[in-house]
Amino acid sequence: MKQIFYFLAVSTVILASCSNGSFTKSEKGMEYKIISAGSGKTIEAGNFFEIQFTQTYKGENKDTILYDSRKFANQIAQMDSVQIPPAYFKIFKASKKGDSIIVRQLVDSVMKGGGNTPPFMKKGGHMIAYYKIVNIFTTKQAADSAYKVQMEVARVKDSLNSLVQIKKDDKIITDYFASKNIKATKTPKGVYVEILQEGTGEKVTDSVGVKMKYTGKSMDGKPFDSNVDSQFHHTELLPVQMWAPRVIPGWVDGLRMLSKGSKARFYIPSSLGYGTQGQAPAIKPDENLIFEVEVVEVTTQKQSMADEQAMQQKMMQQQLQMQAMQEKMKGQQQAPANK
Secondary structure, eight states, rough: HHHHHHHHHHHHHHHHHHHOOEEEOTTTTTTEEEEEOOSSSSSTTEEEEEEEEEEEETTTTTTEEEEGGGGGGOOOEOOTTTSSSSHHHHHTTOOBOOEEEEEEEEEEHHHHHOOOOOTTTOHHHHHHEEEEEEEEESHHHHHHHHHHHHHHHHHHHHHHHHHHEEEEEEEHHHHHHHHHHHEEEEEETTTTEEEOOOOOOOBOOSSSEEEEEEEEETHHHHHHEESSGGGGGSSSOEEETTTTTOHHHHHHHHHHHTTTTOEEEEOOOOOTTTTTTTTTTBBBBOOEEEEEEEEEEEEHHHHHHHHHHHHHHHHHHHHHHHHHHHHHHHHHHHHHHHH
């Protein structure tokens, strides 16, 4: 809670600073302000500098933090006019160690310049970045040493963030069970498995292939993918090679508890699903998921590899047929114009 308040407080300070005082106009609709608190020389060409930054969006009825390096690690950059865009090169060139910089830009300008923006960003809103020059290095060796420190910081923060998220996810899932009177078994890695039908066939191990039916849902019950529901346009059984799986870790952990013929629900915490990135647009960052699964077949490695090769050949053939159909339609559309 304290950490969340800290981030919100920083955002408030940034936005308040942007609404008061004078900004210097730059190119392509950018404005900036350097808040000098440092001393010594400004960053010179060829120097390296350590920078802490927060990027935010402020629009009508929406203020949000897009990125905060304090949650991960500071960045090390080189003062190079080739690598740094001209507008930013000019700003950083006028900055010293300890200085803070605020840069704001209308979303309209970003869109006009062909930049990609999330759907929630609207014209009239501002993208606002807050930078702090933490340190300046005159040699690559010093910059490399600082980079190694920041990578270690990132590793530690990532581990701590993961532990916090795992605890948070587990509470969300167990509270859900309590509200629905669900009984499920927790695997060693943290997936909850609710057995709907016991399997009577071969056990799923790390040395077999599995053919699956599945439906993926968010915790509110809304489906986002399925090979059972025809609205998702793929009804083939999903092959999973347990010795070299190409599915999320939560699936592998859950499948080890099943046998041929098993039907189950997997309640997968975000850390064993799609993690902090999610999978837009269907799966949000740090989202817990539910999968209804059925183990239809358990096969040998040899058979599983042959099945996958046959599936790949089928997909390639379908793509070729689609391309041929598109070329045919294109030719028919162009034909009248050539007469």
